Amino acid sequence: MGRSYIVDEAVEKYLGELQTPPGSCVTGLLTGQSSPQRDFVVLAVQTPHRESEGPAKASTGGSPLDDIDVEWVTEHARQVSRMLPGGLSILGLFLVTPPELSKDAQNTLKRLIFAVDKYITKGRLWELTEEDVTDRVTLHICSITKKAVCRTFDVKDPKSSAKPADWKYQTSVLSSWPMLTCSVELDVHIPVNESASNNTEKCIQDGFRKWAKQIEAGHCLINGKQAFDDSEFISGQKKNPKITQRQTLPARILVSDEHPEVDERSSAQVQVCSGSARVRGVVHCRAYIHNNKPKARQAAQAIKRDIINTVSCRVEMFLEDLLISEGSHKGPCSGRQALPRRVFVPAPCSGLSLCDYMFPDESTGDVAERLKEMLDWDIPETDIDISLETSHLFCSEVTDSHSSDSSEHVTSEVETPKIQKAPQYYAGVAVAAAVALLATATSLLYFNE
Amino acid sequence: MNCDIVHSEDCNIIFRVKGILEFVCLLDDSNDAQCTISKTFQGLSSKVSSKNLVFTVSNSAVLIWPNNCFQSSMDSLTDTSSCGDILKYIEADNSESKKSSKKKDRKNSGPTVVNMKLLFEVTEPAGNEAPNLYRMVGQQHFARMPLPMDCILYVTSNESLANACNGLVEALSKQLSDMEEVVIRSRKGSSLLVPQPFHFQLPEPTGHTTVIYPAGVPDSQLQGVREDLHKKFELPGDRPCLRRANAFRFPDEAYKDGYLRNPHIHLNPPNIDDAKLYLVQGVYSYHHYMQDRVNDDGWGCAYRSLQTIFSWFQQQGYVEMAVPTHTQIQQALVDVGDKEPHFFGSRQWIGSFEVQAVLNQLLGVTSKIMFVSHGSELATKGRELANHFQTEGTPIMIGGGVLAHTILGVAWSEITGQIRFLILDPHYTGGEDLQIIIDKGWCGWKGPEFWDQNAYYNLCLPQRFKTI
Numbered sequence: 001m002g003r004s005y006i007v008d009e010a011v012e013k014y015l016g017e018l019q020t021p022p023g024s025c026v027t028g029l030l031t032g033q034s035s036p037q038r039d040f041v042v043l044a045v046q047t048p049h050r051e052s053e054g055p056a057k058a059s060t061g062g063s064p065l066d067d068i069d070v071e072w073v074t075e076h077a078r079q080v081s082r083m084l085p086g087g088l089s090i091l092g093l094f095l096v097t098p099p100e101l102s103k104d105a106q107n108t109l110k111r112l113i114f115a116v117d118k119y120i121t122k123g124r125l126w127e128l129t130e131e132d133v134t135d136r137v138t139l140h141i142c143s144i145t146k147k148a149v150c151r152t153f154d155v156k157d158p159k160s161s162a163k164p165a166d167w168k169y170q171t172s173v174l175s176s177w178p179m180l181t182c183s184v185e186l187d188v189h190i191p192v193n194e195s196a197s198n199n200t201e202k203c204i205q206d207g208f209r210k211w212a213k214q215i216e217a218g219h220c221l222i223n224g225k226q227a228f229d230d231s232e233f234i235s236g237q238k239k240n241p242k243i244t245q246r247q248t249l250p251a252r253i254l255v256s257d258e259h260p261e262v263d264e265r266s267s268a269q270v271q272v273c274s275g276s277a278r279v280r281g282v283v284h285c286r287a288y289i290h291n292n293k294p295k296a297r298q299a300a301q302a303i304k305r306d307i308i309n310t311v312s313c314r315v316e317m318f319l320e321d322l323l324i325s326e327g328s329h330k331g332p333c334s335g336r337q338a339l340p341r342r343v344f345v346p347a348p349c350s351g352l353s354l355c356d357y358m359f360p361d362e363s364t365g366d367v368a369e370r371l372k373e374m375l376d377w378d379i380p381e382t383d384i385d386i387s388l389e390t391s392h393l394f395c396s397e398v399t400d401s402h403s404s405d406s407s408e409h410v411t412s413e414v415e416t417p418k419i420q421k422a423p424q425y426y427a428g429v430a431v432a433a434a435v436a437l438l439a440t441a442t443s444l445l446y447f448n449e
Numbered sequence: 450m451n452c453d454i455v456h457s458e459d460c461n462i463i464f465r466v467k468g469i470l471e472f473v474c475l476l477d478d479s480n481d482a483q484c485t486i487s488k489t490f491q492g493l494s495s496k497v498s499s500k501n502l503v504f505t506v507s508n509s510a511v512l513i514w515p516n517n518c519f520q521s522s523m524d525s526l527t528d529t530s531s532c533g534d535i536l537k538y539i540e541a542d543n544s545e546s547k548k549s550s551k552k553k554d555r556k557n558s559g560p561t562v563v564n565m566k567l568l569f570e571v572t573e574p575a576g577n578e579a580p581n582l583y584r585m586v587g588q589q590h591f592a593r594m595p596l597p598m599d600c601i602l603y604v605t606s607n608e609s610l611a612n613a614c615n616g617l618v619e620a621l622s623k624q625l626s627d628m629e630e631v632v633i634r635s636r637k638g639s640s641l642l643v644p645q646p647f648h649f650q651l652p653e654p655t656g657h658t659t660v661i662y663p664a665g666v667p668d669s670q671l672q673g674v675r676e677d678l679h680k681k682f683e684l685p686g687d688r689p690c691l692r693r694a695n696a697f698r699f700p701d702e703a704y705k706d707g708y709l710r711n712p713h714i715h716l717n718p719p720n721i722d723d724a725k726l727y728l729v730q731g732v733y734s735y736h737h738y739m740q741d742r743v744n745d746d747g748w749g750c751a752y753r754s755l756q757t758i759f760s761w762f763q764q765q766g767y768v769e770m771a772v773p774t775h776t777q778i779q780q781a782l783v784d785v786g787d788k789e790p791h792f793f794g795s796r797q798w799i800g801s802f803e804v805q806a807v808l809n810q811l812l813g814v815t816s817k818i819m820f821v822s823h824g825s826e827l828a829t830k831g832r833e834l835a836n837h838f839q840t841e842g843t844p845i846m847i848g849g850g851v852l853a854h855t856i857l858g859v860a861w862s863e864i865t866g867q868i869r870f871l872i873l874d875p876h877y878t879g880g881e882d883l884q885i886i887i888d889k890g891w892c893g894w895k896g897p898e899f900w901d902q903n904a905y906y907n908l909c910l911p912q913r914f915k916t917i
Contacts, residue, residue, distance in 0.1 A: 182572040183573070183574055184571050184572055184574070185572075185574035185575075189473045189591075218568075218571075219505070219512070221512075226510060226522070251572065252570060252572045253570065253571050253572050254503050254505070254512070254569065254570050255569060255571055256468060256566065256567065256568050257468070257470055257471040258469045258595075259469070265594065266642065266664035266665035267641060267664065268592045268594035268640070268641035269592070269594060270591070270592045270593075270639050270640065271593075272589075273588070274586070274587075274588055275584065275586040275587060275589070276475060276585045276589060276591055277583065277584050277585075278582070278584075279582050279583075280581060281581055282578055282579065282580070283579070311580070315582075318582065334587070335583070336581050336582070336583050336584075337581060337582050337584070338582075339580045341580075388577065389577055389578075390576075390577050390578055391578060391579040391581075392578070
């Protein structure tokens with residue numbers, strides 16, 4: 001009784017068109033959505049070529065399988081998983097090998113799938129539940145015969161053995177999947193106490209755990225109805241296969257400040273700290289849910305996890321970046337810094353919306369470059385939607401400054417390509433900028449008292 | 450003052466909204482702590498008045514946005530709905546209905562409590578500014594505490610639901626401001642105490658009032674606060690009204706310790722012509738054989754009666770001490786010199802004099818002793834007993850023959866002299882089953898023939914002491 005994978009024909013096409021240099025191996029990711037009954041694979045992405053290759057190790061006499069850069073595969077997986085909206089995740093890996101390496105392919109895939117899962121779940125702020133599927137798929141393709149063998153491993157069990165699974169291609173798997181959206185406001189205060197065991201990064205990540213628990217425990221309303229149980233989640237769309245229009249459903253999240261373990265205290269919890277951090281702003285979130293009798297609870301979980309992921313991910317990225325750039329400075333300083341903001345891009349064939357994160361000193365050009373590198377997609381910069389999250393600390397791609405905490409450049413972020421949007425955008429920015437200045441002034445005052 | 454008032458004469462629904470608001474602030478040595486605390490409370494007040502506030506009605510699917518033009522999750526609940534309309538959405542709590550007996554329901558026809566919880570919507574924000582990280586470097590005290598909000602509103606079922614919700618929002622704001630006062634007043638350096646709300650049902654015209662007390666500060670240290678409030682509400686100056694133990698118990702709140710309270714209220718009064726009832730005032734717990742895993746069958750009846758009396762003083766707010774165990778009672782008697790040390794841990798009986806001694810030793814309570822040489826004389830003690838229940842209102846321990854009992858009241862006719870005694874019997878060995886206790890007369894009205902007509906009896910009549 002193995003798992004069943006329903007795979008979009010776009011993936012079939014992609015895998016069929018893969019160029020495999022003779023005698024070598026190609027690895028890649030398989031992304032999609034799992035549900036207790038079956039799994040859906042909607043996107044395949046080859047592991048990009050690593051440019052900073054040292055002296056070629058290939059010809060040491062070991063098999064090409066041993067040359068697979070596990071670190072690079074897992075890093076690519078992490079980057080891609082950050083680009084996935086809610087509901088979608090890395091479901092597994094594919095490996096293309098020449099026929100003579102086929103018998104060792106399973107071992108390699110097992111090694112890789114466990115490494116990938118371990119790496120991408122590090123720092124995750126939400127917990128798996130019993131209903132989460134922990135099977136991951138491995139697809140081995142012979143480069144000559146093109147024959148594909150599909151197996152699954154349970155990543156919860158390091159001793160798990162390969163189980164057979166079904167791999168079926170289907171047209172337009174996710175064209176009618178509803179998309180849940182919402183914008184979530186957050187205001188999280190975190191004490192920072194640097195010590196030998198606890199660096200700033202860990203403090204901040206830990207500080208978000210409580211917030212993440214609140215979101216997980218919160219009420220979720222989708223299209224006005226509470227979504228909390230195993231009842232069938234009806235998107236309201238009549239099942240007409242001819243209509244491939246995707247429904248967009250607004251989600252609302254209600255949280256409580258309750259925290260049973262601490263609520264019994266009789267006095268405030270006072271911590272002496274060497275500093276504090278506050279993250280405040282609005283994040284835009286999206287999640288997809290399959291339309292094969294999904295449960296309401298699964299839909300709610302998908303959007304909630306996206307909310308948590310997008311926040312933890314951009315904080316993680318910011319802190320990684322900080323570590324690199326602040327290494328030589330004398331230490332952190334007070335002030336306000338913009339976290340990378342989320343931008344959305346439509347996938348070339350399926351209309352699926354993926355996302356990326358743009359740092360204050362970046363432009364849509366940088367995003368397009370990254371998409372090309374990670375996903376091998378050619379997306380025109382105009383297709384990159386940067387309007388869902390705005391920011392007034394972002395400069396245009398101009399001249400100077402990596403000095404992100406000094407003066408704000410109140411220039412518009414519009415680059416010439418976005419011609420049709422420019423006029424309203426300028427106006428909007430001008431007004432918003434005035435408001436932002438006021439907000440900054442007030443918040444700095446608050447902190448300086 | 451840190452309390453507010455609700456008039457409750459005709460209301461048949463109580464809206465109660467509870468929830469936690471997280472209080473977070475940075476205290477450092479340079480800033481003015483009071484100012485920072487006030488600002489934080491102001492922030493919470495805005496939060497409560499914002500359109501993100503949501504009330505969820507317990508045991509129902511109803512969600513209400515009171516500050517957002519009264520949105521609700523139910524199409525049929527709109528801004529023109531009345532308070533009573535909300536009741537049909539609430540599922541009765543099944544466990545409660547199974548436990549209640551017919552008699553119990555008949556007596557409890559109080560108002561219906563509609564419990565709500567506080568939630569905040571985090572979606573549909575006003576703007577879409579992407580998150581920024583604000584960093585403050587420098588030593589600070591990061592203070593965080595959960596504020597246990599608990600506001601009530603008495604309404605009638607045909608009042609406007611939207612108005613009631615506005616009333617609750619106002620009550621929340623007012624409570625925050627009362628809490629601010631208490632937090633500032635009880636602050637010591639960077640140590641902040643959690644402000645806890647207590648609801649009291651005071652005599653009309655005051656009615657229901659909510660007072661905020663700092664957590665962890667014993668009643669004995671809040672004397673000054675209570676004195677001011679007693680003056681303000683014109684409460685008697687000799688008995689506790691605003692101690693934490695005096696807090697109003699809502700109809701739907703069960704006692705967590707498992708003891709039955711006031712089983713006598715489920716009884717029908719005896720049918721005597723021209724008789725008046727003189728009963729125990731306030732609340733006591735029924736203590737009897739075999740409770741607390743102590744097998745005192747055959748020797749512990751007076752101890753149990755003493756426990757019932759002790760529970761009365763505790764629940765009327767005279768003391769904050771827990772009801773003593775048999776060994777603690779024995780220890781008190783040894784301490785006071787009334788018994789030799791070997792008495793401790795024994796199964797020796799005690800009588801009215803020992804009860805009087807223990808009440809004095811542990812509670813500082815004095816008691817009057819009444820003696821009758823024959824049980825038949827008790828029928829003539831109507832006036833004294835009636836007076837006791839009118840002025841003191843405490844349960845009476847009676848020992849004689851070989852038994853001890855608790856007298857909770859008398860039905861006495863001044864004209865005919867006829868008398869009945871309301872008895873709580875500590876010899877009951879079963880579980881806390883109200884039905885059995887009432888049906889089998891373990892708590893019941895007895896005539897003068899109940900007493901051993903030839904034995905002598907001593908009665909211990911505990912006296913209240915003056916305190917608030």
